[in-house]
Amino acid sequence: MDFLKGAKDFARNPLGIIALFISLIYGFASLLLDSAAEKLTEAERWPLIIFIVIFPMMVLVAFYKLVTKHHGKLYAPGDFKDDKSFLRTLSPEEQEVRLEKEVKESFGQTKTNHIDGSVEPGNQAAQERNKQDEREKRKEEHRRFRQELEKIETQVIDRIAEEHGAKAERNVGIGSTDANFDAFLSSDEGRLTFVEVKVLRSPAPAMMMLDRVLYGAVVADKYFGSRFKLILAVVYYFEDDDLERVERIWRRKLSNCPANIELRFIPRSEVEDA
Incomplete structure (x- = not known):
């Protein structure tokens, strides 16, 4: 329930939706690697490891472009006091x-x-x-x-x-x-x-x-x-x-x-x- 309440708060603006989407993807990938690591072959583990390592860097680059060029689109009207x-x-x-x-x-x-x-x-x-x-x-x-x-x-x-x-x-x-x-x-x-x-x-x-x-x-x-x-x-x-x-x-x-x-x-x- 706490997760659903937090997700509802995140979904109130574009920035929160992006953060929620990234967290879910990265969380599922980490959970899968942690819980099924022993059952996966070496060839199956490597794509997950590469994804977990590269994904944060891709997110950093994407956020840099969003913040520097499209920052006005990352917020909902409710985020402003006036x-x-x-x-x-x-x-x-x-x-x-x-x-x-x-x-x-x-x-x-x-x-x-x-x-x-x-x-x-x-x-x-x-x-x-x-x-x-x-x-x-x-x-x-x-x-x-x-x-x-x-x-x-x-x-x-x-x-x-x-x-x-x-x-x-x-x-x-x-x-x-x-x-x-x-x-x-x-x-x-x-x-x-x-x-x-x-x-x-x-x-x-x-x-x-x-x-x-x-x-x-x-x-x-x-x-x-x-x-x-x-x-x-x-x-x-x-x-x-x-x-x-x-x-x-x-x-x-x-x-x-x-x-x-x-x-x-x-x-x-x-x-x-x-």
Whole structure:
């Protein structure tokens, strides 16, 4: 009974399950060698002896890789005193990659790659100049929109944080997973509320953008259960007449997601320029 009680305690997290599995295998091998050593031939004993000697070294190597590269996956949520222990601030490199991805998702909805067709095919120099001018123009537009996107995110997050009476912690990730959000609303009530801001420059639904948000929400929901909530704020540039179709598609997609997600659509005109 004591063994079963101890096994139950071990099985509460991945680290305990691994330890229990290793103990059982090593224990059975040692027990077999000890109890049946006299009945086994020399050829039958050697594999057991080699296993008992090599197995601990294999376990050491495996644990070294787990602890150094995947330590965040070795613990269950119950091993932490506070659910916030799972939160981490994204590194500057991760923030840069994340922002660039969001710019491309939003900016890419209305980009065009057309070059003026009036240039004669034989005039290679003129064609190259046109292409270079187009690239420079797009690069500058990309830079301006990136700055605008950062201001929009700041304004929307501050507004929602003020609404909830909470402090917003920017650019947070969930443990060692790929799930990350624009902000976490930290309050005295201990609510696990996250904020994600997206920008739609055109009525295109941008399903890839939404799928990435839903994936992160599902991963976070597995960590925090019913305590997790995501406020998805979508800032749109187009007319309200075009919003109905986009909102219908997005809400239908969200209805199939098990995570608790609150969807808000905010016109660009309501977001102040910082």
